[in-house]
Amino acid sequence: MTGEGTVRLRPPNNRVNERAVGWWRAQWLVTTAVPVLVLGVLGALIGPARAWLLGAAGIVAVAGLACTVFFPFWWYRVHRWEVTDEAVYVRTGALWQEWRIAPMSRIQTVDTVRGPLEQAFRLATVTVTTASSKGAIRIEGLDHELAAELARQLTRITQATPGDAT
Structure with a gap:
């Protein structure tokens, strides 16, 4: 309702x-x-x-x-992600689905990681660290070029967003 x-x-x-x-x-x-x-x-x-x-x-x-x-x-079928000017949204999970939303003002760092298997599949993971006690938000399974562009985009948006990321 x-x-x-x-x-x-x-x-x-x-x-x-x-x-x-x-x-x-x-x-x-x-x-x-x-x-x-x-x-x-x-x-x-x-x-x-x-x-x-x-x-x-x-x-x-x-x-x-x-x-x-x-x-x-x-x-x-389940994993989804989205970035807007206001927040990063991620839905993950198989049996227990988890929805995570990180407002841009709470983002502290943005990292990309490419382990050996990810490199073999030309993929990367973007990790968005926030002040949340729940921990970082991870967007896995992205094309490595898209992940690099997403990290640049998030860096630009967070720099332009007022707030103290705490």
């Missing part, structure tokens, strides 16, 4: 880059491969626990592959 003067929150307009699906899949595969390899090596080396360790490796592999297929598509 909305009354007069009530502002309704709409989803942010922008999707992450479609290459983010591949990036998220690669992250899941790496995250799955490490414990599967450890369990497999231990299973090969420890005879009495071989069946248990190899069974656990198989369970982790199947669960990890299922997550690799399912979650990146879902995240792509």
